[in-house]
Amino acid sequence: MPERVAIVIPCYNHARYVGEALESVLAQTRKPDRILVIDDGSKDNSVEVLRSFEKRGVEVGARENRGAHNTINELVAKAATDCDFIGILNSDDRYLPDRVAKCLLSAQEHPGKAVFSTKLRVIDGDGALMPEDAPRSRWFHGAWTLGAQEGVDISEWLGQANFIATTTNVFARASYLHANPMRDYRFIHDYFFLSTAALENQIQIVPEVLLEYRVHGSNTIATKPEPLIKEMIRLQLDFYKHHAARLQSNAQFRERFYRYVRSTWDSISSLHAGLVQVALAQLAAKTNDAELEEIAALLTGPEMEVFPNKELTTSLGASSASGGIAAGAGALAQRVTELKQTVTREKAERETLAALARLRQSLLSSKWIQLGLALGFAKSLRTSKGKTPQEKLNSLRKACRQSGWLGFGAKVGSKVCRELRQLDEK
Structure with missing residues (x-):
């Protein structure tokens, strides 16, 4: 029996956009078996849209406002009754035509994974692609570049x-999504779910x-920093509490948790990871000494059999002498630093190539130099x-300084x- 796919759409005050969202689902190359929408108490004409x-098969419900997380969970519960996979689509976003087909293919190729996510592109309120230098475009480019480095663990990547x-x-697989509902957060109800899936090694990237x-302008996430930072801190504390028992008993889960926390x-x-530690300090202050001692005493695992970061003690001298990354910075931090160095190097190379092109253009535009070339x-x-762009540029600048024909032309x-005779080597 073919696997059934549902797409669920929570809608709130998106009359301008939800039509485009639905059209993008209806245009899928692999048609979903169900499309379910709940309007979460919109004040505009979203319900009318x-x-x-x-009449095109979309199942529409409407009720009073209960929040995005409740709306998604309600939709998932309905879809999970007869569908094997569920895709979520916010009412202001759009799918590209092959999304369902390729996510479903990835799920078939990776039966041990439960959550499938893809690359994305950023569009504006009018549906046009955001310029590459727009702040949000730059952020996403940076975020995805972090994971492009070889060996990056998804829990580590998602933490950063x-x-x-x-x-x-x-x-996602409907059973997993139904068993891990979205949490009661205004801005980041997806992040707890995704972080948990990462620690459980359940995410596959297409x-x-x-x-x-x-x-x-009306994105929920468009806010001043304070409310979002505070919600992120609350989420982390909730995350620690929720997974406390498994962290104590599952060494592999702990290892992914370490990478996740270190990268945060x-x-x-x-x-703000520092403020998370401040919040943990406040919790510790409410715990008596006997309870703190008990917590420490109950910790067990293979980590207790070796000194922490033992390998770093033998590499400190080498790292310092070579000017490398400070010990303990973490694998992802090292890759990020190396990436920054590569970007800086490539930028310098592009600037050198541009300078070389300008110099050659100056030579070609001079009638006097063209005459000298014709006469030999x-x-x-x-x-x-030269092998590098900088070596080629230096060589050509030197030739200009030493050229007798240019010297005659200057006279x-x-x-x-x-001007060409006065070029300096850099």
């Missing part, structure tokens, strides 16, 4: 950046752009010596020849 899609970004980017995430110190999302008096200016009044 939704009702116009009922919520690159999955949105519940729209969740396509490395293709298969959805469009819309950024506009370099988070580019809204998590300026052959040295055709040089392309007879050529401004270009005079």
Whole structure:
């Protein structure tokens, strides 16, 4: 029997966008078996827009406002009754045509995984692609670049950046999604779910752009930092509490948790890891000494058999002497630093290539130099010596400084020849 797929859409005050969202689902190359929408007490004419899609098979419900997390959970409960997979689509986002087909294919290829997410692109309120230099575009580029490095664990990657970004980017086995409902958070109800899935090693990334995430003035996430930071801190405390028993008993789960927590110190999302430690200190202050001693005494596991970070003690000298990454910075931090160095190096190379192109253009634009080349008096200016762009640029600048033809041209009044003869090597 073919696997059944449902797409669920929570809608709130998105009359302008929800039609596009639904059209993107109806245009899928692999048609979903069910499309369910609940309007969460919209004050605009969202319900009217939704009702116009009922004749095309969309199941529409409407009720009073209960919040996005409750609406998603309600939709999942309905879809899970007869569907094997559920994709979530926020009412202001859009799917690309192959999303369902390719997520379903990935699920078939990875039967041990429960959650499937893809790359995305950012669109504006009018549905146009955001420029690459727009702040949100740059953020997503940076977030996805972090995970492009070889050997990055998803729990580590997700701790540093919520690159999955949105519940729209969740396509999951219905049983897993139903068993792990969204939590009561205003801004980040997806992050607890995703972080848990990462620690359980249940996330599979489909490395293709298969959805469009819309950024506009009425996004829930568009807020001042304080409410979001506080909600992230509360989420972390909730996360620790929820997983406390498994952290105590499951060494593999703990290992992923370590990578996750370590990477949060370099988070580019809204998590302030230092304030999380302050919050933990407040909790410790409410615990008496006997309880603290009991907590420490109950900790067991293979970590107790060796000194922590033993390997680092033998590499401290080598790291310091080579000017490398400080010991304890973590594998992801090291890869990020190396990536920054690569970006800086590539930027310098691009600037050098541009300078070389400008110099060659100056040579080609001068009638005096063209005459010298035709007469054979300026052959040295055709040089392309050197392996790197900088070596080639230095070689050509040197040829300009030493060219007798340019020297003659400078004496007879050529401004270009005079400027080229004065080039410095960098």
